Amino acid sequence: MFKKMIPIGVKNTSELINIMKTWVDVKEISLSDMYGYSMQSVIFNAEHCILNEDLQLSPNDMTFYAFEVIENKKSNKYYCDKHQVDKFLYVVFEERTGYVWSNSNLLFVKLELERGVSQDEYDTEGNLFRLVISHLAIAYCEENNIPMVVTEPEQ
Numbered sequence: 239m240f241k242k243m244i245p246i247g248v249k250n251t252s253e254l255i256n257i258m259k260t261w262v263d264v265k266e267i268s269l270s271d272m273y274g275y276s277m278q279s280v281i282f283n284a285e286h287c288i289l290n291e292d293l294q295l296s297p298n299d300m301t302f303y304a305f306e307v308i309e310n311k312k313s314n315k316y317y318c319d320k321h322q323v324d325k326f327l328y329v330v331f332e333e334r335t336g337y338v339w340s341n342s343n344l345l346f347v348k349l350e351l352e353r354g355v356s357q358d359e360y361d362t363e364g365n366l367f368r369l370v371i372s373h374l375a376i377a378y379c380e381e382n383n384i385p386m387v388v389t390e391p392e393q
Contacts (some may be wrong), residue, residue, distance in 0.1 A: 240374040244367065245354035251333045255303065257352055258329060262313040262345070264305040272304060272328055280330050280339050288365055289335040301333040307342070316342040347377045 249257070249264050258264065281297045284290065307327035308376050316327055329340040329349070336353060340346040348375055359367045379386050 240371050240378070241308070243351065243374060244360065244370055245352070246360050247354050248336065248356055248359050249353050251303065251331045251336065254338065254349055254353060255305075255331060258305070258345075258349060262316060263308040263310060264329065265308060267304050267306050267328075269302050269304050269330070271306070272330075276328065276341065283339060284330075284332045284335060287335065287337050288369060289337050293335060295334060298360040300335070303331045303333065305329045307371070316345045319328075343377065343380070347373050 256327060269280070272280070280302070281300075284300060284302070285295070285297050305327065305328065309317055309327075313327070327342045327345065328341065329342075329345060331338055338346065338349045339355065340349065352372055355364075355367050355370060358364070376386065377385070381386070
């Protein structure tokens, strides 16, 4: 159901930033402008993400670009995210790994999908491909009010 939605070919960070800027108005910020826990979790997650599996970069070797999404008509649908707990919406990119994070689930999934996967990843349905599929499935369930519960098997 979701496989055909995933574009083949990986976009780089600058391409994703330019695409994001067509969707929402943003202002670039420093990582330190984010709330402490958010900043710490972004750095930790970038270091331990699947995209850093082969590179094994430390946070000191990473280049982060952080943005605050300006609340306006253009960004309203992202500010209505039921999972949003922060007052502001953020998007963070790490250049060398391609890691993307946002505290708007909708914006995150759109950017992750837009990033795409390599032909090999697509053909072999590798870990990154499966990660994108799982995020698409979660977003689909949320949009269609399908409960995501694990039930005990019937005996």
